[in-house]
Amino acid sequence: MRRLVLTIARPWCGYPHQTTSGHRNCVADLTVGFWEKFMRLNGVTIEDTFAEAFGMQATRIVVTAINDRWALQAAETMTGFATSVIGCGVEAGIEAAIDPSMTPDGRPGVSVLLFAMSGKDLAKQLERRTGQCVLTCPTTAVFAGMDGDELLPLGKNLRFFGDGYQISKQIGGRRYWRVPVMDGEFLAEETTARCAAVGGGNILVLARDTAQALGACEDAVVAMRQLPGVALPFPGGIVRSGSKVGSKYRKLMASTNDAYCPTLRGLVHSQLDDSTGSVLEIVVNGLTEQAVAAAMRVGIDAVCARGADQGIERISAGNYGGKLGQYHFRLHEVMA
Amino acid sequence: MSVTLHQMHSPAQRIDLRGILPAALASLDESQVRRQPVYAGKRRYTLGDLFEVRLAQHDPEILIIEPLDGRIDRIGAGLDHGHIQVNGSAGDLAGAGMSGGSLRISGHAGDHAGAGMGGGQLRIDGNSGDFTAAPLPGERRGQHGGVLWVRGSSGQCAGECMRRGLLIIEGDAGERLGYRMIAGTIYCGGRAGDLAGYGMRRGTLLLRTPARSLSRTAIYNGSHKLPFLPLLLHELHGLLGHTGNPPKDVESVQRYVGDLACDGRGEILVIG
Numbered sequence: 001m002r003r004l005v006l007t008i009a010r011p012w013c014g015y016p017h018q019t020t021s022g023h024r025n026c027v028a029d030l031t032v033g034f035w036e037k038f039m040r041l042n043g044v045t046i047e048d049t050f051a052e053a054f055g056m057q058a059t060r061i062v063v064t065a066i067n068d069r070w071a072l073q074a075a076e077t078m079t080g081f082a083t084s085v086i087g088c089g090v091e092a093g094i095e096a097a098i099d100p101s102m103t104p105d106g107r108p109g110v111s112v113l114l115f116a117m118s119g120k121d122l123a124k125q126l127e128r129r130t131g132q133c134v135l136t137c138p139t140t141a142v143f144a145g146m147d148g149d150e151l152l153p154l155g156k157n158l159r160f161f162g163d164g165y166q167i168s169k170q171i172g173g174r175r176y177w178r179v180p181v182m183d184g185e186f187l188a189e190e191t192t193a194r195c196a197a198v199g200g201g202n203i204l205v206l207a208r209d210t211a212q213a214l215g216a217c218e219d220a221v222v223a224m225r226q227l228p229g230v231a232l233p234f235p236g237g238i239v240r241s242g243s244k245v246g247s248k249y250r251k252l253m254a255s256t257n258d259a260y261c262p263t264l265r266g267l268v269h270s271q272l273d274d275s276t277g278s279v280l281e282i283v284v285n286g287l288t289e290q291a292v293a294a295a296m297r298v299g300i301d302a303v304c305a306r307g308a309d310q311g312i313e314r315i316s317a318g319n320y321g322g323k324l325g326q327y328h329f330r331l332h333e334v335m336a
Numbered sequence: 337m338s339v340t341l342h343q344m345h346s347p348a349q350r351i352d353l354r355g356i357l358p359a360a361l362a363s364l365d366e367s368q369v370r371r372q373p374v375y376a377g378k379r380r381y382t383l384g385d386l387f388e389v390r391l392a393q394h395d396p397e398i399l400i401i402e403p404l405d406g407r408i409d410r411i412g413a414g415l416d417h418g419h420i421q422v423n424g425s426a427g428d429l430a431g432a433g434m435s436g437g438s439l440r441i442s443g444h445a446g447d448h449a450g451a452g453m454g455g456g457q458l459r460i461d462g463n464s465g466d467f468t469a470a471p472l473p474g475e476r477r478g479q480h481g482g483v484l485w486v487r488g489s490s491g492q493c494a495g496e497c498m499r500r501g502l503l504i505i506e507g508d509a510g511e512r513l514g515y516r517m518i519a520g521t522i523y524c525g526g527r528a529g530d531l532a533g534y535g536m537r538r539g540t541l542l543l544r545t546p547a548r549s550l551s552r553t554a555i556y557n558g559s560h561k562l563p564f565l566p567l568l569l570h571e572l573h574g575l576l577g578h579t580g581n582p583p584k585d586v587e588s589v590q591r592y593v594g595d596l597a598c599d600g601r602g603e604i605l606v607i608g
Contacts, residue, residue, distance in 0.1 A: 171564070178562075
């Protein structure tokens with residue numbers, strides 16, 4: 001058996017020191033063998049597996065409003081029911097709050113990321129959600145959040161809501177539409193750009209019980225949401241219903257990930273130890289492969305900071321055998 | 337390569353400098369530049385007859401013109417790229433029909449400055465005459481792109497039939513500012529003359545102070561906080577610098593809509 005020792009800078013890490021490079025309180029073991037390959041952080045095993053992610057199309061928009069509350073309200077409404085492309089057509093999440101000094105109109109803003117499997121789907125969902133969730137929300141305005149050559153309509157078609165009273169305004173080389181509404185005017189930039197992106201990065205957190213898994217995932221979500229260019233589309237950033245491809249029912253494309261369901265242990269080919277009582281997943285979509293990897297890394301860091309003492313047993317990841325997704329995020333490489 | 341044209345003689349007729357552009361002169365040597373034809377009235381001259389020509393090889397594409405008086409017309413007319421600097425005053429039709437590049441006039445400009453311009457930047461440090469940014473004679477639309485910035489005042493009918501772009505007049509504007517305006521944006525930092533926005537169909541007149549008078553068919557629309565205004569003010573501040581004109585924070589504006597005798601979808605916004 002070949003044994004490697006990796007040293008990773010983790011000031012919080014309390015794992016017994018086996019360092020070869022002088023770091024005092026941070027260490028991880030990577031043991032590579034025929035039957036046993038694992039890494040441990042703070043007593044939490046990180047499986048030698050990978051998250052399988054897919055190429056997607058993404059865009060960023062900036063929603064502003066009279067104050068933080070209404071900007072966030074519009075963004076939350078827009079990103080509601082946007083957890084999975086399978087059922088929602090789009091995956092969306094809030095990227096960050098934006099200081100008024102950084103927004104186009106000098107008001108508080110929120111940046112929103114939307115991901116879809118094609119540019120056409122993305123355009124459809126962007127327009128529908130902007131029209132139903134942002135246009136309708138008091139005091140809001142919407143702006144492009146990225147530049148690029150491939151453009152999506154933002155206010156371009158929504159302007160027709162103005163029934164002929166809409167006003168085009170070109171400012172600084174960009175076209176905006178002013179649509180009269182009952183609280184004044186809704187301002188929308190004509191287009192935003194889209195780019196190739198990565199969707200479906202994930203980590204699975206295996207813990208002794210649900211409260212422990214949830215607490216660790218909440219820490220991870222807070223840490224991951226600090227990073228730019230990523231969105232966690234599920235409720236609160238956390239998924240409890242991880243899925244596998246296919247089902248015994250022919251009409252279903254996906255069904256419960258039985259290998260990670262604690263109540264199916266013994267009935268199916270389970271991936272859970274006897275002590276594992278709960279598994280939660282964090283799915284992360286990003287504008288780049290690096291952004292997804294960075295988010296996974298800080299997420300795993302945050303989970304492992306709780307350590308085995310607080311019931312966290314293992315970190316794993318969801319994949320489909322590597323045959324479906326073009327991006328493979330190996331957990332050991334992400335943490336290296 | 338930069339070319340400097342220092343005017344030495346002033347013929348009886350006005351000089352027409354059409355076609356004398358940085359790109360046209362860039363590939364010529366000094367003798368060829370001197371032989372470029374120019375007209376004064378119907379009489380044909382060469383540049384060398386009227387100007388002292390100086391070339392500097394290492395500079396970017398710049399044409400510097402040093403007029404004796406403001407009787408050189410069509411400076412920068414049709415400019416599409418490169419930079420023209422006029423050290424003095426320009427005659428009529430400066431920057432007419434320009435589509436790119438930049439033209440800066442340190443003195444005044446005559447009538448029809450920026451007439452029908454579709455792009456680029458035209459800056460006049462002094463005053464401009466009548467019909468600034470208006471259509472070229474026989475044309476149906478005036479400025480339809482770019483930025484025309486008059487640091488002083490302008491004559492009557494500035495922005496006539498303007499279709500797109502930004503016209504800034506830091507000083508006062510004459511009668512009928514934005515006359516028959518089709519679209520675009522005009523900012524007047526001084527006081528606009530009578531009948532501002534007369535016959536305008538669409539577009540925005542942003543006035544620092546109320547105009548002397550408006551058309552009877554421009555009607556008061558109320559006091560509004562318009563979400564696009566911070567963007568426009570931000571752009572104006574980017575161009576004008578922190579001169580306090582226009583003010584940085586505008587709570588609300590008085591809005592007039594019109595001209596109802598035409599399409600009626602234009603707006604006149606008064607800050608103060």
